[in-house]
Amino acid sequence: MKSAAAKKMLPQDKLVYYFGDGRAEGSASMRSELGGKGANLADMCALGLPVPPGFTIVTGVCANYYASGKQFPAGLKDQVSEGIALIESAAGRKFGDAASPLLVSVRSGARASMPGMMDTILNLGLNDATVEGLAKKTGNTRFAYDSYRRFIQMYSDVVLDVGHHYFEDLLDMMKNDRDVSLDTELSEADLIELVGQYKEIVARETGREFPQDVHDQLWGAIRAVCDSWMNPRAITYRRLHDIPENWGTAVNIQSMVFGNMGDSCATGVAFTRNPSNGAKEFFGEFLVNAQGEDVVAGIRTPQPLNIAGKSADQAHMVSMEEALPEVYSELVRIYQKLEAHYRDMQDIEFTVENNKLWMLQTRNGKRTAKAGLKIAIDMVEEGLITQEEALMRLDPSSLDQLLHPTLDPNAKKQVIAKGLPASPGAACGKVVFTAEDAEHAAKNKEKVILVRIETSPEDIHGMHAAEGILTARGGMTSHAAVVARGMGKCCVSGAGDIRINYARKEFSASGLTIREGEVITLNGSTGEVMLGAVPTVQPSLSGDFSTIMAWADSARALRVRTNAETLADAATARKFGAEGIGLCRTEHMFFDASRITAMREMIVAETAKAREAALHKILPMQTQDFYDIFKVMDGLPVTIRLLDPPLHEFLPHTEAEIAEVAAAAGLPVDAVKYRAAQLHEANPMMGHRGCRLGITYPEIYAMQVRAIFTAALKAKKESIHVLPEIMIPLVMTRKELSVLKALVDDVAKEIFTAEKAEIAYQVGTMIELPRAALRAGEIAEVAEFFSFGTNDLTQTTLGISRDDAAPFIEQYKKLGVLEYDPFMTLDTEGVGELISLAASRGRAARSGLKLGICGEHGGDPATIHFCQKIGLDYVSCSPYRVPIARLAAAQAAIKAKQN
């Protein structure tokens, strides 16, 4: 059976929706068909606002255009003609009519906002005849030819592929020639001459005259807007914002209004509230006698909209409130109406043509995270929206901005490489290449960036000491990324194009060589690596943040815990509202310099007795670790995962370290080396680790459990409320868990008897292997809780090593084979099915089985929605993602209630 590439069919016959004159065929609810701009234009018309008449070609036409080899559907031509006729009748002008010509704009407008990514053409409908008609009709020849030269440039650039630099060069030559500096200083005659020159350029470059038929102009423009859906900028933008390619863009054709016909004309943009701090103030800019693009292009400095909005250096400028007081009053009435209608802060565009106000666009305004919080809270207080609506409006991920230092947005920067935005924030410091150098520099109060090909647990002290981490290899969930996020430390991982030479202590990027000691800056939110120091801005948490978090907490059902094993992380997480520890990785405690030798001694030991002697040295330190954590988490549950990584991760690498371990263990150096070779694994992720260690070296787990209960009883004596949950990693069979639960219970009994005191505890397991998920029913007969280790479960279910995934995951995303990185957002179809299957089988076997998730996904909003849907009890994530998880959990709960 050969798969036939089915032609995508248009679902509807109506391809064009008219709006104007206070009526609209479309509506705000038709965003998928009309795009954001088209839906809002229709909506504004229906609200009775002054909108230039026009029509929208539905998004399906663009989607179909690509599915059918760039053909337009049969009915489109007629419907566009009808649309033009309706505009003509509303505007009282005729398209292509030399006496009273109708000019139109042709703009893109997708379902999701993609600002500036696609093409726009203004003043369409001008030709050698209509330009004269326009001049006569407006009595303004200069305006008419200014519009014509703008149109020729824009149309030629977008549709005819004649670069705009040709036209800009001619304009500059003309200004030089006339010895003027502003476009507005050119005379009517100059502009007429310039139009002639422009047309010659087009004829020369394309071999054809500039199109004089306005219908040819129109169809060229429609086609160009559709084509721009697939320009590289748009493709990249969609990839970054998860916008599906098959949505397509709508095309909006609308009667032109002119802000550039004289001093009773103007154009401007405004926000109904301050988008940077959220203050309730009407805020914007305008230009007299100008077209829309002039405000954005920055050719002239725009003026403030109102007196209140004038900044210190704008004191001398005339605001719109002063210059056009009546029009301004109407604009105020309209913006208030719009905000009340959309119940959100609006970003609006308008034009004033001969004292008549026209609304060109309104949309929900982009804002900073800080402004987002304030606007949401203010609107609740104003009674405009409910608390739940306020919560639903906020993007949980944007909270990151509030928690980490950020780069000064106004600073200049030289980007030399790009990696993955592995851990947000910004960091700046001198380059070092080893954890030791990082630590040494930190002691001397020097700020450093640790640059490694990849990091390992042995680098943790260096990562702690560094301001930020840059790695050449590894994905969003590589060791460097996970640990850095846990520390709330900036990290750029997998910057594949940098080449690190440890021997020479340098790396190369973009043709430059950066040596140890040179300064670089990292942006962990974008993955950019910059040369030199780029200034950063420190965060401070506002009262708004606390208010939103309190609302979120009262709305959510999911509990939020944290993944933490250091005192600092645990304390940070509690400050951010963590309700316990969901994952305390005990192995990180073994890398401390004072412990690693004892740990290594244990590993190379040749008898269980020698192993126990080495473990005995570690016991008091582990006990102290757990005691400290229990103290910080007083009253909250602490899930402690017993040793998980394979033993070889702890082994010495340098000759000096090997000699040290050999001496400590009383073994020949060769024996240590042999043991290291013996422990080497081809695929350590699936090797002798997790509970496999616990079963084959029971003395290791016994020591850890001893430390947990000793610490718990000590804390209890000090009236600290301890809720230990002991978690067995990498279980694949019921038997593994029952063997190790028996070990835990035995040690507990022994200590409780010796200490004459008891403490309640639970024993549970990670579900991180597909087999464990499938056999969850029988495993739940032993386990008192499940914690889904989604990192490993994703690795095994998809057969992708997260340490090795970066090279092809990036390509997969570019090629559209994957829509997202499954290590950042849970693959609900694959991994998710296993989780929900395990949840239901587990609860069937043990009602009330506690279920949580503790992979990196625990802090991902999309994943949190999934966790709510399948009824987990909690998510656990790195400390800096706790607030994000609280908000996302609230949104998930609200959404669940709505459905």
Place this chain on the structure above:
Amino acid sequence: MKSAAAKKMLPQDKLVYYFGDGRAEGSASMRSELGGKGANLADMCALGLPVPPGFTIVTGVCANYYASGKQFPAGLKDQVSEGIALIESAAGRKFGDAASPLLVSVRSGARASMPGMMDTILNLGLNDATVEGLAKKTGNTRFAYDSYRRFIQMYSDVVLDVGHHYFEDLLDMMKNDRDVSLDTELSEADLIELVGQYKEIVARETGREFPQDVHDQLWGAIRAVCDSWMNPRAITYRRLHDIPENWGTAVNIQSMVFGNMGDSCATGVAFTRNPSNGAKEFFGEFLVNAQGEDVVAGIRTPQPLNIAGKSADQAHMVSMEEALPEVYSELVRIYQKLEAHYRDMQDIEFTVENNKLWMLQTRNGKRTAKAGLKIAIDMVEEGLITQEEALMRLDPSSLDQLLHPTLDPNAKKQVIAKGLPASPGAACGKVVFTAEDAEHAAKNKEKVILVRIETSPEDIHGMHAAEGILTARGGMTSHAAVVARGMGKCCVSGAGDIRINYARKEFSASGLTIREGEVITLNGSTGEVMLGAVPTVQPSLSGDFSTIMAWADSARALRVRTNAETLADAATARKFGAEGIGLCRTEHMFFDASRITAMREMIVAETAKAREAALHKILPMQTQDFYDIFKVMDGLPVTIRLLDPPLHEFLPHTEAEIAEVAAAAGLPVDAVKYRAAQLHEANPMMGHRGCRLGITYPEIYAMQVRAIFTAALKAKKESIHVLPEIMIPLVMTRKELSVLKALVDDVAKEIFTAEKAEIAYQVGTMIELPRAALRAGEIAEVAEFFSFGTNDLTQTTLGISRDDAAPFIEQYKKLGVLEYDPFMTLDTEGVGELISLAASRGRAARSGLKLGICGEHGGDPATIHFCQKIGLDYVSCSPYRVPIARLAAAQAAIKAKQN
């Protein structure tokens, strides 16, 4: 909730089953309760055969003994007393009675035969008083004391833990002292003295007198038999034969009969057919005036049973047929009755007491694979069993014996190490440590064993050249094991105790150092490594083999294909009955010396163009490969898997190789090294491999597909019937497969157009990731067949790297955490659920979807039963397992019909 260790309860009240006097409380169907021996004793009684009266304590008592802290259930004591009373009444003697004492044997008897693994006690009931009674009653004091000294030795060894060497030493001293060489030469007085000495030893070693109370003796023996269920030999045997620990053993208590009361007494063992070649002849040995253990112990040379069975050097011996003709005739009648009753070859034990024949045991006799075939076929011809029964009786795995050379069972051998029986057969040769040395030696017609820490694809030519392969690391499915099985070459893998020193070209084992050039012998069926040359025996396939295979083929539903990529393997497999190739791994074709440089050039190339140039060099060679395979498989389907392993597997390691590649690619040496470092992966099993390569380097797959279709059209022109199935590995999403299917279709179209010829083909995928199994529905919309790659599916589902699994899988089996190696027998509960789910989801999406299995499990009988159950179309396995799979598939089909 704490899990209470539930006490195992006995399911029944009746714990003791009597037999004797032609009646029996038990029956042959009660094997689970009575054990094999007990059930057969009951059965023989019911058949009216002369069986000494006795009773059986059910297996549940032993199981309960372990579950309850070595306690016997309450009712047992009374039931045993009743059993003894019944024996007393049947035998006309009384247990412990000084005048007419009853003696009993106490023997183990599990559900499955565990020959010699557990303990037995004979002559129980003798003490200082009853020995006199026995002497008087039999008129044979010598016999009585001989029995007593035997009993003391056996009981002391088994129950009292006084080693048998004490008693043997005393016996030897006595013989020395009396200057005799045989036990039978000792006098009555000597034996009485010896009994005294024996009792002194017991008193000295245990601090207590030898027990005189016959009931104490009895309970001590019962307890000892139960204890022996957990002796190390028994544990090991159960592990090797997959016998569950919780079955427990029955205990058989039976009246003694005596073959050692004089020349009218005898004891013997016999097979109803020849167990070594299957000939229909009554075959056995006996000893006059002896007890059973004397035959086995080899103290005296046993005599042949009958005249026909006399071998050349037994011509002088008197057979039982001659010595005791009447008893012999009765034995013949009985054996014929038994064989007819059990419808299988029997292994029987008997004793003659004063010319009266007593049957002590009958069971299905062990036999060689060759004998197994002959007996099965003969019995079908005799009308004794049906063809289906004949097929069900054969152990598929035993066919291995017929296909590979085996060690001469009579040769002496010095075992110096033990690894895993990775690929069966035997091999002997000089030790070499590199593939190059192996190849060089083979050219000089020297036989070598390739010894490696582990093998990689680069060693394949050396593995081909060697007689056998020995590795220090790696499990049953390591590279070495898989490839060796494919080649039908003997391999011992994971011999963890040998230490290889490549630099010195030597390895150490058992304290010896074996240098290059020294001769060793491998037994791939046991994992043994032996010093020096042990002679081997070559196989020859008999007509019986063909008969059985023909019967199997007519019975089975599953097709059997093979995994093969060389001409030799493909030809072998076809000879063994393979019905096509289920897995042709194309990467093995790239390691040939003439290709590897081009391959490496392709990998280090920095542009797609340079890559294509290198691929262009490989294309004609791949085309030839496929042409050769198509030719051998004329008329049969050939499933070709496109490139699967990560590219770094092909990279050069030595400086010389790196320089060669750099020169060929026109790149600096550093660039080649950098590329190698860049391609390095932490977990290559889950890295950039399989279809991930196909998607990111489409030119590689395009070249392979080009080669396939070019070869197929060439073959077609020569009237070879080609059925190519192109298989995409490591798919996790529908999109991956659809992208690559489009690539295959495009290349096919291009070649078909150019060549003006077409060929039918299919495109399908491996299902080897849990996600692929879960998403099988949508994947089947694109795939025309699924082949379950159970090696990788097991790795990912269980999270076990097969290359690293050996150290803990062995320990897991020892500890009872795993019952079998999941890389040898499919984990039906975990991996199996995914397979059956994928099968049903796949078939729901595409009815008639072809389903097969191509992992190493494809040749495992237990897995084949599973494949039949869930309705797969075929299994594919290494060439030498094809006959095994054919038989196992037949058994699975027959079993399915029966249910």
